[in-house]
Amino acid sequence: MNTSAIFSIIMQTKEKRATSHELRETINILGIETSCDETAAAVVANGTIIKSSVVSSQIKLHEKYGGVVPEIASRAHIEKIYPVITEAVRQADITKEDIDAIAIANQPGLGVALIVGVTAAKALSFALGKPLLAINHLHAHIQSAILAEENPELPAVALIVSGGHTQLYDYKSPLEPKLLGSTIDDAAGEAFDKVAAILKLPYPGGPAIEKIAKYGNPKAIDFPRSMLSPDSLDFSFSGIKTAVLYYCRGQDMKGQNKVDSMSKRQIADIAASFQSAVVDVLVKKTELAAEKIGAKTILLGGGVAANNQLRTALKQMCDSAVPPKKLLVTPKQYCTDNAVMVASLGYHKYKAGIFADLTLEPKASS
Numbered sequence: 001m002n003t004s005a006i007f008s009i010i011m012q013t014k015e016k017r018a019t020s021h022e023l024r025e026t027i028n029i030l031g032i033e034t035s036c037d038e039t040a041a042a043v044v045a046n047g048t049i050i051k052s053s054v055v056s057s058q059i060k061l062h063e064k065y066g067g068v069v070p071e072i073a074s075r076a077h078i079e080k081i082y083p084v085i086t087e088a089v090r091q092a093d094i095t096k097e098d099i100d101a102i103a104i105a106n107q108p109g110l111g112v113a114l115i116v117g118v119t120a121a122k123a124l125s126f127a128l129g130k131p132l133l134a135i136n137h138l139h140a141h142i143q144s145a146i147l148a149e150e151n152p153e154l155p156a157v158a159l160i161v162s163g164g165h166t167q168l169y170d171y172k173s174p175l176e177p178k179l180l181g182s183t184i185d186d187a188a189g190e191a192f193d194k195v196a197a198i199l200k201l202p203y204p205g206g207p208a209i210e211k212i213a214k215y216g217n218p219k220a221i222d223f224p225r226s227m228l229s230p231d232s233l234d235f236s237f238s239g240i241k242t243a244v245l246y247y248c249r250g251q252d253m254k255g256q257n258k259v260d261s262m263s264k265r266q267i268a269d270i271a272a273s274f275q276s277a278v279v280d281v282l283v284k285k286t287e288l289a290a291e292k293i294g295a296k297t298i299l300l301g302g303g304v305a306a307n308n309q310l311r312t313a314l315k316q317m318c319d320s321a322v323p324p325k326k327l328l329v330t331p332k333q334y335c336t337d338n339a340v341m342v343a344s345l346g347y348h349k350y351k352a353g354i355f356a357d358l359t360l361e362p363k364a365s366s
């Protein structure tokens with residue numbers, strides 16, 4: 001058989017495959033997420049139909065250390081990855097053969113955590129003979145904001161605020177969000193976690209600070225709002241964290257942390273003032289980014305996107321803009337890490353034919 005005959009058979013087979021996919025209305029993507037301290041798997045059909053979402057959180061394992069311990073995270077992922085994937089497939093009421101592709105968040109994140117999900121995804125891809133899709137975890141957080149509205153008015157600015165990252169994107173398509181600005185030191189969620197530790201509040205700090213802040217005065221303490229330079233779209237949150245530490249230990253830092261002798265009201269005032277300062281910076285920078293690219297829509301995602309004050313302040317900014325902007329926020333259950341967002345973005349990569357192979361490696365945060 002000559003080369004053109006072989007080529008023709010390959011093309012016919014490919015066409016047959018394409019036709020059978022076109023005939024089948026549903027494309028099931030299995031998403032897998034292990035970038036930090038959640039082991040998650042989900043099945044999403046056609047990018048938006050959530051058939052299952054299973055998340056095994058490690059909060060209980062890390063809380064006594066006040067942060068994520070990489071070795072503990074890695075071990076827990078190894079323990080949970082198989083039961084979590086099996087449960088996601090079971091809840092979706094499909095068989096493994098009904099999965100069309102496996103989407104795995106392979107970057108950024110903790111190296112020792114990412115590698116567990118990447119290895120599991122590659123093994124499944126090989127065993128089932130299904131394609132592999134490599135997903136950027138932060139781009140997946142953007143995707144979670146448009147789960148309910150697939151076609152937002154563009155251009156959009158996406159604000160992604162998580163435990164490890166704070167980023168602004170120029171968003172024109174799911175596959176190529178363009179980074180506009182990023183944190184140069186602590187991420188917003190990291191600042192919430194560190195300030196919570198100073199205030200001796202439980203881990204993770206974001207929800208704990210939000211809860212106590214309700215009883216405090218956001219204007220009680222004028223914590224710094226770092227804008228870096230007037231037109232910078234980068235973020236810096238280490239200064240505000242240090243300001244809270246100075247406030248609690250005295251300017252010379254020689255004193256003991258006074259939190260133990262503070263009233264609940266005083267702690268609430270610190271939490272509320274800190275939260276307001278962080279929210280102010282996030283909203284101002286998002287507004288600036290929106291002006292720069294002429295954004296019609298703002299997308300909000302990541303763990304800190306669960307914060308009600310941030311959601312309300314962004315809504316006010318969008319409503320008072322001329323002309324007003326549409327705000328699309330991630331549903332609360334998908335703000336923190338999950339695999340629905342990974343599978344949903346995977347669908348777009350699948351449609352675009354952008355596949356990874358078994359040489360895929362995890363890329364840890366730098």
Ligand code: KG4
Nearest residue numbers: 162163164189204206207303304307336337
């Ligand atoms: O996106 P995520 O689950 O993990 C990373 O990719 O890093 O985000 C976790 C972060 C933690 O720092 C946590 O304190 C913060 O999200 N967070 C919040 C709230 N809920 C979670 N921060 C502020 N307010 C909240 N309600």
Ligand code: ZN
Nearest residue numbers: 162302303337
């Ligand atoms: Zn995340």
